[in-house]
Amino acid sequence: MGRILAIDYGVKRIxxxxxxxxxMIAFGLTTIPESEIxxxxxxxxxxxxxxTIVVGEPKQMDNTASESEVHIKPFLVKLAEKFPTIPIKRHDERFTSKMAFQTMLDSGLKKKQRKNKALIDEISATIILQDFLKTL
Structure with a gap:
């Protein structure tokens, strides 16, 4: 059995x-600049x-696509072209950034560490993956 890879896509960082x-267990891997992904x-x-690759799907509260979906669609096309044998799934990523920040607070990270947006992105990807695993 292979791993499941989760992606929290951002225009600057992923x-x-x-x-x-x-x-069974999700853990943060890293954060990569979008240009190097x-x-x-x-x-x-x-x-x-x-x-499997799981890509976060940003949605509004009314379940419609978020504005950032316009940036994710071209990424998904290229991802499917580069890795045609790996299934790509989408998973709702609402509130993952807020949950990631709360996780940082709960773990006692100092204010300077909590400003690390790359860490927030990595934790968000982990939350997306943990939530996806619950659906299996």
């Missing part, structure tokens, strides 16, 4: 999280077996 090989994913997928 947070990544993965499962263990048994697909495909190089990173290509290297990662060559070294680790990835069964």
């Amino acid at each position: 947070g990544l999280a993965v499962t263990d090989e048994m697909q 495909f190089d990173y994913l290509t290297t990662y997928i060559k070294t680790e077996k990835v069964d």
Whole structure:
């Protein structure tokens, strides 16, 4: 069995999280600048077996697509072209950034550490993945 890779897409940075090989536990992997994501994913997928890619799906409270979806769609097309054998799933990512910030507060991170947007993106990807695992 391979890992599940989660992506919290952002125009500047992309947070990544993965499962263990048994697909039971989600943990943060890293945050990558958007311009470097495909190089990173290509290297990662060559070294680790990835069964599924989960991409966060930003939605409004009324369940309609968020404005950021316009940036995600071209990314999804390129992702499918680069990795045609790996299924790509979408998962609701509402409130993940707020939950990530709250996680940072709860873990006792100092104010300077909580301003680390890359860490927020990585934690958000982990939350997306944890939530996705509950649906399996």
